[in-house]
Amino acid sequence: MDRSDIEVREAVEGDRLAQLMEVFASEWWTADRDPDDVTAMLVASDLVFALVQRSTDRLVGFARVLTDGVYLAVVLDVIVSSSARHSGVGHMLLDAIVSHPRLAAVRSIELVCQPELLSFYRRWGFTEDVGRSQLMRRSSDPLLVPRDPSRQQ
Numbered sequence: 001m002d003r004s005d006i007e008v009r010e011a012v013e014g015d016r017l018a019q020l021m022e023v024f025a026s027e028w029w030t031a032d033r034d035p036d037d038v039t040a041m042l043v044a045s046d047l048v049f050a051l052v053q054r055s056t057d058r059l060v061g062f063a064r065v066l067t068d069g070v071y072l073a074v075v076l077d078v079i080v081s082s083s084a085r086h087s088g089v090g091h092m093l094l095d096a097i098v099s100h101p102r103l104a105a106v107r108s109i110e111l112v113c114q115p116e117l118l119s120f121y122r123r124w125g126f127t128e129d130v131g132r133s134q135l136m137r138r139s140s141d142p143l144l145v146p147r148d149p150s151r152q153q
Helices: 014-024 035-044 089-098 115-122
Strands: 006-009 047-053 058-067 072-080 108-111
Touching: 006 089, 014 035, 014 047, 014 058, 014 072, 047 089, 058 089, 072 089
Parallel strands: 072 108
Antiparallel strands: 006 047, 047 058, 058 072
């Protein structure tokens, strides 16, 4: 995939929602999302990044950010379509996020990723060395809770 054929947009237009849902359907953590919920999520997100391949007019990458603009920004839902993986589209997406003017003064940009993606995110200065901090979660999503009932308190 030619990276010069990719455009970074800061919105997912209504007619492109179906394309986002197709990309979401390809991953275990986004496969069961509902279009109405995704629409509400897009509206409530502080920053939205949509990568569109001009020649096909298809969405090939997506991420969003929640931020207070000062202390913290959390990068969420970083996803690249299976047809665009290993082509540099993920790099474009992360470059767009970390260089965004609204995030320039934010003290800490954080994200959660699977272990196999640690080396990818390290390229932008992300680290798993977060001091004594621990991720905690309260969730009704069965995909995000421990499978081992003995781990639940």
